[in-house]
Amino acid sequence: MQLRTVNGEVAKFTSRGEAAARGLSDFIARDTSVAYTFVAPAFFLLLFLVAYPFVLSVWFSVSDARVGETGSFVGLANFERLLGSDIFRQTLKNSLVFTSIALLLKTVFGMALALLLFRVARFKRLIRGAVLLPFIVPTALSTLVWWWMFEPLYSVVNWTLKHLHIVNKDVPWLPDPYLAMFTVILVNTWRGLPFFAITLLAGLVAIPRELYEAAESDGAGPAARFWHVTVPLVKPVLAVVILFSAIFTLADFNIVYILTKGGPMNMTHLFATYSFALGLQSGQIGQGAAVSLFLFPILLGVVFTQLRLVRKSTTYD
């Protein structure tokens, strides 16, 4: 009797254990199907409207497709023709100059602004709100006012410079190739600076106050505290911001298209505007796709670095 009971108990136990195990695996299996169901809309959206267009873009770039025609395979002819073309080489140079100077300006002034905003106590919300505004306002519309401000005849910038006797005749901001590059960089910096400042500010706020107190009690001055406490601790955020901004600065379309359309003499063309001019305005989709694909390796490089940074920061935690 006793033994049977014990056996019975044991039997019951195992069956209960099995049931629990089965329940758990059922549960996990159900979870997997739930997960796939939930993820499905996003998955199919990205498949049909991001992955498929990307494949199409690669196909275009190795074909002689034109508007309305599928085109046939031409190998790397598009890329060869591009690398041999002066306009494309100019576009490469422009992209390098535009991106590196704009990023440098945004980093330096963004950091300065973040350090200032960090200490602002009075009118804090008002000042932060005002500084962030250029990032929120539609770029296509705010660029119009910059165009008006640099308009050849009625430029407010020239008016001011003339009245301050810095120049005595109108400066040709947009008709001059070098000044046009300066102007598009300026507008890009105006628009992107708030992103740098506000994100770096969030990075600064996250630094524990004790570190500064410890450094101060060790006799570190403000400069030493900046270089040995602030910079190393804000570096991960800074890296992410720069990488993120690098892509979107390099791929900029709105500012250049509205202010200069890539001119004068193609001196402000970037990948996006040149690809637009080739692919849509002159109908050479193959060439246009090849131009925009030059953005892709850079995109991959940024993604790779950023994922590595993310993993690194999680292992430190």
Add this chain to the structure above:
Amino acid sequence: MTRRSWWSRPTRSLFTLYLPVAPFVFFALFPLYFMLVTSFKKNAELYNVNATPFFIRQGLTLGHYEMLSKDTMFWSWFANSLIVSIAATVVSVLIGILAAYPLARLRFPGADSFGVAIFITYLVPPSLLFLPLSTVVNRLGLSDTLWALIVTYPTFLVPFCTWLLMGYFRTVPKEIEECAMLDGCNRFQTLLRILLPVAVPGVICAALFAFTLSWNEFLYSLVFVSPAELKTMTVGVFSELIRGDIYYWGGLMAGACIGSLPIVVAYVFFLDYYVSGLTAGAVK
């Protein structure tokens, strides 16, 4: 201490803090101020080379706004922007919530690669894909309709919303969900009744950003929709108000002002959400 004593604290902060901040604030706000001033200035003063451009001396005018309402399809563009932005936002936030939940909570084969895929598309700039997308839009028969934009805007909105909401969902403790599931709720019910109410700030933030990004979008709208009456605000003001060599600067600025207004209003009310959404991508 003696060195500092003749500087009172407020004076010092004025010189070392508020004075250096001033040029940044001026730089940020001047173009927007100038946009507003230009839109209310009479043409006679606007095109007078000797008048001081910073102020309005010869009286305000609503003429540019009237011109915009009467002679252009401005309010159609406004309505189009509104329809497209609201539709794209609703669709993207819903898809984003559904995708973010399993990515933040469940373990399933392929979860990591899908997360990476979302991250990559989050970083894909529209200028990389507008050419093939225009072919896709064409084949779907959506060219020159607002559907072209409602369908394509989610390509950059969904990755953003998913990424943002994943961060928010992860901050909610798992335990409250487990309690609900023990009480017999399924995954969908726990998401709807337990997780979402707690993650409301995240959802508001995602919706605000999605709306802002849609409203501000320019390239897809420029490429996919060409009839004047179907254009969105950003494209309409730019392409329809510049006719040949004639620039209606007053009208352009009036259009830019009204076009920025919905975003600025949303921004004033939800400043903190904008700040948290902006930093979420980089800091989390």
